[in-house]
Amino acid sequence: xxxxxxxxxxxxxxxxxxxxxxxxxxxxxxxxxxxxxxxxxxxxxxxxxxxxxxxxxxxxxxxxxxxxxxxxxxxxxxxxxxxxxxxxxxxxxxxxxxxxxxxxxxxxxxxxxxxxxxxxxxxxxxxxxxxxxxxxxxxxxxxxxxxxxxxxxxxxxxxxxxxxxxxxxxxxxxxxxxxxxxxxxxxxxxxxxxxxxxxxxxxxxxxxxxxxxxxxxxxxxxxxxxxxxxxxxxxxxxxxxxxxxxxxxxxxxxxxxxxxxxxxxxxxxxxxxxxxxxxxxxxxxxxxxxxxxxxxxxxxxxxxxxxxxxxxxxxxxxxxxxxxxxxxxxxxxxxxxxxxxxxxxxxxxxxxxxxxxxxxxxxxxxxxxxxxxxxxxxxxxxxxxxxxxxxxxxxxxxxxxxxxxxxxxxxxxxxxx
Numbered sequence: 001x002x003x004x005x006x007x008x009x010x011x012x013x014x015x016x017x018x019x020x021x022x023x024x025x026x027x028x029x030x031x032x033x034x035x036x037x038x039x040x041x042x043x044x045x046x047x048x049x050x051x052x053x054x055x056x057x058x059x060x061x062x063x064x065x066x067x068x069x070x071x072x073x074x075x076x077x078x079x080x081x082x083x084x085x086x087x088x089x090x091x092x093x094x095x096x097x098x099x100x101x102x103x104x105x106x107x108x109x110x111x112x113x114x115x116x117x118x119x120x121x122x123x124x125x126x127x128x129x130x131x132x133x134x135x136x137x138x139x140x141x142x143x144x145x146x147x148x149x150x151x152x153x154x155x156x157x158x159x160x161x162x163x164x165x166x167x168x169x170x171x172x173x174x175x176x177x178x179x180x181x182x183x184x185x186x187x188x189x190x191x192x193x194x195x196x197x198x199x200x201x202x203x204x205x206x207x208x209x210x211x212x213x214x215x216x217x218x219x220x221x222x223x224x225x226x227x228x229x230x231x232x233x234x235x236x237x238x239x240x241x242x243x244x245x246x247x248x249x250x251x252x253x254x255x256x257x258x259x260x261x262x263x264x265x266x267x268x269x270x271x272x273x274x275x276x277x278x279x280x281x282x283x284x285x286x287x288x289x290x291x292x293x294x295x296x297x298x299x300x301x302x303x304x305x306x307x308x309x310x311x312x313x314x315x316x317x318x319x320x321x322x323x324x325x326x327x328x329x330x331x332x333x334x335x336x337x338x339x340x341x342x343x344x345x346x347x348x349x350x351x352x353x354x355x356x357x358x359x360x361x362x363x364x365x366x367x368x369x370x371x372x373x374x375x376x377x378x379x380x381x382x383x384x385x386x387x388x389x390x391x392x393x394x395x396x397x398x399x400x401x402x403x404x405x406x407x408x409x410x411x412x413x414x415x416x417x
Contacts, residue, residue, distance in 0.1 A: 001029050001030070001106040001107065001402070001405050001406065001409070002029070002030040002031075002032065002103065002104070002105040002106050002107075003024060003029060003030065003031050003032070003105065003106065003107050003108075003109055003401065003405070004032050004033075004034070004100055004103055004105045004107070004108045004109070004117075004120070005017060005021055005031060005032065005033045005034065005048070005109050005110070005117075005131075006034050006096075006108065006109070006110040006111060006114045006116060006117025006118075006120065007033070007034075007035065007039075007110075007111045007114060007117075007131070008059075008111045008113040008114045008133075009035065009036045009038070009039070009053065009057050009058040009059060009114075010058070010059040010247070010248070011247040011316075012133060012246065012247060012248065012314055012315070012316050013111050013113065013114075013133045014035065014039045014042065014043075015042075015224065015316060016131075016133050016198050016219070016220065016315075016316055017033075017109075017111075017131055017133075018042060018043070018045075018046050018222070018224070019220035019221070019222040019393065019394035020109075020131070020196075020220060020394040020397045020398060020401075021033060021043075021046045021048050022045075022046035022047060022048075022222065022394070023394040023395060023397070023398040024398050024401065024402075025046055025047035025048055026047070027398060027402070029402070030049070031046070031047075031048040031049070032048065032049045032050065032051060032103060032105070033046075033048050033049070033050045033051070034050070034051045034053055034096060034100075034116070034117070035050055035051075035052070035053060036052065036053050036054070036055045036057060036058045037052060037055055038055070038058055040052070042224065042226075045224075045225060051099060053092070053096070053116070054088070054092055056085070056088050057085060057088060057089055057092060057116075059082075059085065059248065059249075060081070060249065060278075078249060078250075079155060079156075079159040079162070080156070080158045080159045080161075080162045083159065083162035083163060083165075083166050084162060086115065086166055086182070087162070087165055087166045087169050089114070089115045089116055090115060090166065090169045090170055090173055090179075090182055091169065091173075092116055093115060093116045093119040093120075093173065093177075093179055094119075094173065094176075094177045094179065096116040096117075096119070096120060097116070097119055097120045097123050097124070097177075097179070100120040100124060101120075101123075101124055105126060106126070106127070106405050106409050107126060107127045107128070107129065107401065107404070107405035107408075108120055108121045108124070108126050108127070108128040108129070109128070109129050109130075109131050109196075109401065110128065110129075110130060110131065111130075111131055111132075111133060112130055112132065112186070112187045112188070112190045113187040115182055115186075118180065118186070118190060119179045119180060121192070122179070122180045123177075123178065123179065127193075127404060127405050127408040127409070128192050128193075129192055129193070129194040129195065129196060129400075129401060129404060130190065130191070130192045130194070130195045130196065131196045131198075132195060132196065132197050132198070133198065133315060133316075134198075134199075134315040134335075134336045135197070135199060135204055135205065135315070135336055135339065136195065136197045136204060136210055136214050136216075137188045137189075138188070138189055138191060139206060139209035139210055140204075140205050140206040140209065141206060142205040142206050142339070143205055143206075143336070143339060146336070146338055146339050147188070147335075149338075163184065166182065167182070167183075170182035170183075191213065192213075193213060193404070194213065194215065194400060194401070194404045195213055195214045195215065196215050196217055196397050196400065196401075197214055197215065197216050197217065198217060198218065198219050198220065198315070198319065198393075199216060199218065199219065199315070199319070200216055200218045200387055200388065200391045201216040202387065203343055203347075204216060205339065205343070215396070215397070215400050216391065217391060217392050217393055217394075217396045217397045217400070218387075218388055218389075218390075218391025218392060218393050218396075219316075219319035219320070219322075219323060219388060219391075219393060220393040220394035220397070221300065221319070221320055221323045221324075221393070222394070223300060223301075224298070224300060226296075226298050227298040227301055228298070230294065230297055230298050230301075231292070232298070232301055232302075232305070234270070234292065235270055235272070235302070235305045236305075238269075238270035239268055239269055239270065239307050239372070240269070240270050240271075240272060240302065240305045240306045240307060241264065241269045241270070241271045241272070241306065241307065241308050241309075241310065241368060242272050242274075242297075242299070242302050242303060242306045242308075242309045242310065242311075242326075243257075243260055243271060243272065243273040243274070243310040243311075244273070244274040244297070244299065244309075244310075244311055244312070244317065245274075245276065245311070245312040245331070245333065246276075246311075246312045246314045246317060246333075247276065247277070247296070248314075248333075249276075249278055250312070250333040250334055251275070251276035251278070251279070251312065251333075252276060252278050252279055254275075254279065254283065254284055255359055256331070256358055256359060257273060257275055257279075257284050257293075258284060258285070259358070259359045259360065259361050259364060260273065260291075260310070260361075260364065261284070261285075261287065261288055261291060262361040263361035263362070263364035263365045263368075264288065264290065264291065264364075264365065264368075265288040265290070265291075266288065266289075266290070267290065267365070269290060269368070270290055270292075271288075271290060271291040271292065272292050272294075272297055272302050272306075273287075273291055273292065273293045273294070273297075274294060274295065274296055274297045274299070275293060275294075275295060276295060276296075277295045277296060279295070280295075281293040281294070281295065299317070299320060300320060300324075303320055303321060303323075303324040303326055304324060306324070306326050307326065307327075307372050308326060308327050308328075308329065308368050308371045308372050309321040309326045309327070309328050309329070310328075310329045310331065310364075310368065311328055311329070311330055311331070312330070312331060312332060312333050312337055313328075313330040313331070313332045313333075313336075313337035313338070313340040313341045313344070314335075314336075314337060314340070315336060315340060318330070318340045318344065319388070322344075322349060322381065322384060322385070322388060323385065323388055323389075325378065325381045325382060325385050326381070327349065327350050327371040327372070327377040327378070327381065328344050328349060328350030328351075328371075329350060329351055329353055329364075329367050329368060329371060330344055330345075330350060330351070330352050330353065331353045331355075331358040332352070347380065347384065348376065348377065348380045349377065349380055349381055349384060350371065350377070351367060351370075351371065353367065
């Protein structure tokens with residue numbers, strides 16, 4: 001069978017799909033991924049074919065005026081840029097739909113934030129599944145409250161204008177091409193008959209509200225072959241602390257990275273710090289001799305050697321840290337990250353840091369030491385690792401996709417309610 005994959009063009013959305021794609025290819029299925037050049041090598045490594053999208057559909061590594069602002073203000077600054085990308089995705093959708101039509105595929109798998117994939121699913125009436133890169137959102141009051149809290153206050157005039165432009169473009173494309181109308185909430189409310197969720201049911205807030213359409217397959221963690229020239233050998237025999245705020249533009253926090261410099265300077269820790277592609281490490285000043293600073297690091301390989309992970313709490317980073325049994329100190333920035341921080345704390349797998357705590361070198365140092373030396377964290381992590389592995393991950397997801405596509409091949413697609 002032939003599967004078309006449509007991820008959102010950001011590391012946190014492409015990377016979770018790759019193990020599933022690789023698993024399908026290993027089973028003899030054909031997989032085609034619509035992606036930008038940034039992810040071309042990673043996609044080819046899975047054995048899948050790819051179709052290149054306009055690079056303008058990718059999330060940029062930095063936004064003007066974002067550095068150093070708080071998370072609430074940062075979201076308001078980011079919104080017009082994100083809306084502009086959404087509008088470009090609308091304009092690109094008719095071309096992608098026609099290209100997808102020519103594929104003669106059996107099934108579509110799309111990220112609900114990738115509008116071009118959702119449009120292809122709606123227009124071609126093929127069996128379609130959603131791959132959600134975080135929690136399931138539609139039936140969770142807990143998550144809906146968290147999302148509203150992130151967007152408190154009125155949008156800026158620039159954001160309001162961007163919203164109107166996007167909605168007008170959506171309406172025009174609906175009448176001209178029959179594409180589904182786009183709304184701001186579509187990425188969070190769209191459902192299909194099969195919805196793949198990369199967390200365990202136990203980890204999902206309000207899990208009892210989700211029916212058999214939702215497969216809580218758990219995370220998939222496979223090597224990404226992204227070491228590059230990173231000197232992993234420097235970590236051997238040392239207690240490693242990994243510090244990263246992820247790959248989104250929200251990681252532009254020089255104040256936080258400098259606080260980490262002071263917290264761990266001349267300590268027993270070998271610190272590995274990823275400061276993000278939008279920030280030049282040189283702007284942080286001279287790094288302590290025990291701190292390796294890079295814009296990007298091979299996170300999985302470092303986690304294999306790490307004792308503690310100081311993270312923003314993005315879903316991928318959270319699951320990868322837990323998968324490797326590493327206690328987490330979570331400094332959440334936006335989106336699902338505060339919820340991840342709460343779940344990690346509730347399950348006794350780590351702690352949550354407020355902005356005030358994360359910028360206090362003394363608190364940072366004491367927190368990391370407590371996570372490393374309190375045996376209770378590693379005991380609970382060891383038990384939770386078993387649950388993550390037993391969830392099935394990419395293998396269970398591939399089983400579900402093959403069964404789903406085979407059962408509906410040749411018949412009309414039925415949209416979930």
